[in-house]
Amino acid sequence: MKKEFLALTIILLTFGMLISVPMILADNGNEEQGANNSALVSGDKTEGGEQICCHIFGYGANMEKVSSQYELMERNECAVPEDWVGGGREIVAKMRCEEGYAEKVQTAVQARNRLRLNESEVPEDCTRTDSVIRCELKNGKAMVVMAGNSGNTIIKIDGENISTRAQLYHHNGEIYGVFGNETKPIEYLPEQLRERIRERTQARLNNTNITLNENGEYEYEAEKEARFLGLFKVRERVKWNIDPETGEILRERAPWWGFLARDVREAEEE
Numbered sequence: 001m002k003k004e005f006l007a008l009t010i011i012l013l014t015f016g017m018l019i020s021v022p023m024i025l026a027d028n029g030n031e032e033q034g035a036n037n038s039a040l041v042s043g044d045k046t047e048g049g050e051q052i053c054c055h056i057f058g059y060g061a062n063m064e065k066v067s068s069q070y071e072l073m074e075r076n077e078c079a080v081p082e083d084w085v086g087g088g089r090e091i092v093a094k095m096r097c098e099e100g101y102a103e104k105v106q107t108a109v110q111a112r113n114r115l116r117l118n119e120s121e122v123p124e125d126c127t128r129t130d131s132v133i134r135c136e137l138k139n140g141k142a143m144v145v146m147a148g149n150s151g152n153t154i155i156k157i158d159g160e161n162i163s164t165r166a167q168l169y170h171h172n173g174e175i176y177g178v179f180g181n182e183t184k185p186i187e188y189l190p191e192q193l194r195e196r197i198r199e200r201t202q203a204r205l206n207n208t209n210i211t212l213n214e215n216g217e218y219e220y221e222a223e224k225e226a227r228f229l230g231l232f233k234v235r236e237r238v239k240w241n242i243d244p245e246t247g248e249i250l251r252e253r254a255p256w257w258g259f260l261a262r263d264v265r266e267a268e269e270e
Helices: 002-020 031-036 038-042 101-108 190-200 256-260
Strands: 025-027 051-059 065-074 087-092 126-129 132-136 142-147 153-157 160-164 167-171 174-179 182-185 205-212 218-228 232-242 249-255 261-263
Touching: 065 087, 101 167, 101 174, 190 205, 190 218, 190 232, 190 249
Parallel strands: 160 205
Antiparallel strands: 025 249, 051 065, 051 087, 126 132, 132 142, 142 153, 153 160, 167 174, 174 182, 205 218, 218 232, 218 261, 232 249
């Protein structure tokens, strides 16, 4: 009886400490490795002969990417060799390796295609109603652009909002974002992001928040339902960084105490 009382006391004290102490996020990925070879960080399986588009680049005076080349190769080849200095490699959308891609981007990223809420002009295949812009996407879905808080732009697709400060362009149903001196095609949208998260965890997620940051990465935050020590229902605030071109999960951050909690799966009953 004394042993059972002692065990229960320890559990209650531990749970009380977790409630009173702020959540600390632990970075479960290697950021440098994620930037150079995100496929390895995401844990995706490499099949023999699979071809991906690899961006090979050098670094300029301000560490901007210069001398860019795009080559089709196997996934495991798109990694920085140990003796290579002054540049990097990263997996990007396959469309970057298509003939005429540079001209395609040049055509898309023009003033007339910019998504601007404070001007009357809108891109082709877009309409404006008051302060809201609506555009048709190549997958047949619609994108709604509206003003957010603190100067952010809100993109609404699939019933979910994406918040960003990046300058976005719309052309022929495709979205492009300018991040520093680099332009990226935004291939993955909320529905595809959810699928990538489901590949990583089958946990029940709530209060999702999606941001497209200044580095050209999605920050996908959600509360994951779990049972601490298998007994008490808690919510873990988890964040995934996802490449908008390839859908690769670059990094995952979760509370330090996450290993003590068991995920509540979507199919489980309350």
